[in-house]
Amino acid sequence: MLNTVFGSLSVGVTPSTNSYESIATVTVGSATPYVDFTSIVSTYKHLQLRMMGFTTNNFGAQFNSDTSAVYSYHRLIGDGSNASASGASSTGRTLATFGAGNTTTSYPTVAIVDILDYTSTNKTKTLRTLAGHDNNGSGEVMLYSNLWTVTPAAIYSIRILIENGSNIGAGSHFALYGIKG
Amino acid sequence: MAAGSTYTPISTTTLGSAQSSVTFSSFSGYTDLVIVCANLKNAVQQTPFMQFNSDTGTNYSSTWILGNGSSASSSRLSNSSSGILIGDYNIGMSSTVPSTAIIQIQNYSNTTTYKSTLGRYNLTTTEVYAIAGLWRSTSAITSIALNAGGSSNWSSGATFTLYGILAA
Numbered sequence: 001m002l003n004t005v006f007g008s009l010s011v012g013v014t015p016s017t018n019s020y021e022s023i024a025t026v027t028v029g030s031a032t033p034y035v036d037f038t039s040i041v042s043t044y045k046h047l048q049l050r051m052m053g054f055t056t057n058n059f060g061a062q063f064n065s066d067t068s069a070v071y072s073y074h075r076l077i078g079d080g081s082n083a084s085a086s087g088a089s090s091t092g093r094t095l096a097t098f099g100a101g102n103t104t105t106s107y108p109t110v111a112i113v114d115i116l117d118y119t120s121t122n123k124t125k126t127l128r129t130l131a132g133h134d135n136n137g138s139g140e141v142m143l144y145s146n147l148w149t150v151t152p153a154a155i156y157s158i159r160i161l162i163e164n165g166s167n168i169g170a171g172s173h174f175a176l177y178g179i180k181g
Numbered sequence: 182m183a184a185g186s187t188y189t190p191i192s193t194t195t196l197g198s199a200q201s202s203v204t205f206s207s208f209s210g211y212t213d214l215v216i217v218c219a220n221l222k223n224a225v226q227q228t229p230f231m232q233f234n235s236d237t238g239t240n241y242s243s244t245w246i247l248g249n250g251s252s253a254s255s256s257r258l259s260n261s262s263s264g265i266l267i268g269d270y271n272i273g274m275s276s277t278v279p280s281t282a283i284i285q286i287q288n289y290s291n292t293t294t295y296k297s298t299l300g301r302y303n304l305t306t307t308e309v310y311a312i313a314g315l316w317r318s319t320s321a322i323t324s325i326a327l328n329a330g331g332s333s334n335w336s337s338g339a340t341f342t343l344y345g346i347l348a349a
Contacts, residue, residue, distance in 0.1 A: 020188035025212075025348040050213055050346070052288045052297065078246025078255030078311070085253075107315065110287045110297045130285075130299050132313025136242040137259045141299075141313040143246075173288055175212060175348035177187070 019180035023047075026174045031167035035160040037176050040118075042154055045181020047115040052108045053100065054169030055162050059111065060095035062159045063125065063148055070149045071096040077142045096146040097163050100131035102139070105169055109133035118155040124148060125155060187347040188215070194341045199224055199334035203341045206324040211345030214289050218267070218282040218327065219340045226273030227330035230264030231284065231314070233296070233322045241265050245312040264328065265314030268302045273330070280304040289322040296322060 021044070026035045040047070053059060060071075071094065074087035088097075102109040111131035117123055125148040132141035160174055191208050208214060223229065232241070243266040244257040258266060267282050268274045285299040300312035316322075325343075329335045 018186050018188055020346075021185060022187050022347060022349040050285075050287060050348075052294075076246065076253070078244065078253075080244045080255055080257035083246050083248075083253035083255045106295075108288075108294050108297045110285070110299055110313075112285060112299065130301065130311060132244065132299055132311070133297055134242045134244045134257070134313045134315035136315055136317060137257075139242075139244040139257065139313055139315070141244050141246050141255075141311045143311060171294060173348075175346075177346075 021178045023176045023178050025176070028168055028170055028172040030170050033161060033165070033167055035168060035174050037158045040156050040158065042119040044178030045117065046179040047118050048177045048179060049113040049115070049174060050177065051111050051172070051174045053172035054105045054108060055101055055166065056103055056105060057166055058097050058099050058101035058163040060097040060161060060163050062095050062161065063155045064153060064157055065159070066150065067094055069094050072147045072149060073097050073144055075099060075142055075144045077140055079140045080138065095161060095163065096127055096148060098127060098129040098131060098144045098146060099142040100133065101163070102133040102135070104135045104138065107133055107135045115155065121152050121154060123152050124150070189345045191343045191345050196335055196337050196339045198337050201334050202326050202328045203335065204324060204326045205343045208343060208345055210347070212288065212348040213346040214286040215344040215346065216284040216325070216327070217342045217344070219279070220338050221268070221274055221280040221282060222276055222278070222336040222339065223274040223329050223333040224276060224336055225331070225333040226276055227333035228270050228273055229267040229330045230328050231267055232264040232326045232328060233316050233318070234320060234324055235326070236318065237262050240317040242315045243312055245270070245310050247308050247310045249308045263330070265298055265316065266312050267300065267327065268310065269304065269308060273333070275304060275306070278304060278306050286322065292319055292321055294319060
């Protein structure tokens with residue numbers, strides 16, 4: 001290609017000791033209602049979940065096996081035609097919805113979820129998510145914030161599940177990382 | 182138990198002169214890739230795109246949301262041969278004010294699914310974008326071209342850093 005010109009100062013970068021560590025990874029072999037990360041150590045400052053998945057509805061998370069209606073969200077969504085914003089208080093929300101649902105299950109949806117200060121025992125837990133999927137003619141991109149509105153407790157387990165109770169599709173991939181502080 | 186440190190810097194390119202494209206082609210062994218682009222300017226305002234494996238077919242699409250300081254909107258580009266959108270669509274990046282972009286490419290080496298990407302683009306004086314991208318190919322990604330677009334060039338001083346993230 002005539003217009004492909006490599007950068008003039010491309011250099012290798014020596015890997016350095018960093019503060020981002022892989023904790024655990026789950027690849028879904030066959031459709032399943034949830035994926036669990038358990039026994040999460042408390043040695044990090046923040047957690048990041050990186051996922052590529054297949055589903056017909058929004059993904060979400062529950063912490064420490066808490067299935068009560070104590071989760072809320074606010075979101076900003078672009079669907080290719082319109083930008084919209086909405087939210088839901090903790091009333092009736094039994095999971096921290098972070099979007100990424102895709103009605104076209106042959107196209108992967110992706111999300112990056114940051115779980116901030118997850119070991120704090122004096123702050124309620126907040127999440128932020130960038131998620132989306134493009135299906136070549138449909139799709140969405142979205143930003144979510146979530147709150148787990150309980151008495152502050154360290155997060156030691158995370159369950160990933162689908163908002164409407166459907167299954168997580170085969171081939172979905174979830175990787176949890178710890179960020180030191 | 183953690184599997185060890187990751188988010189490894191693989192390669193950094195800092196342009197010493199204007200270039201139409203920057204290509205990364207050596208990044209095997211990771212699960213995800215992240216590209217951090219800084220000090221971006223287009224010599225001529227054109228829409229910048231990202232292509233994989235030198236594919237110039239109509240296999241790319243993008244959906245985005247943007248805020249311009251007074252309103253939010255969303256749009257998409259389907260069946261594009263130019264690539265996945267990196268920055269301002271049909272406006273182009275500023276030729277004077279630096280922009281930044283961060284691009285996430287997840288499960289880039291899998292050979293069973295299409296490739297979905299997430300991007301964030303910031304031009305603090307005018308707009309902010311979030312972008313979902315798709316490459317309709319089940320091939321593993323082996324090269325990534327960041328094209329300034331059209332007849333434009335990335336300006337001297339732009340930096341492009343590729344990181345690899347390994348899953349446990």
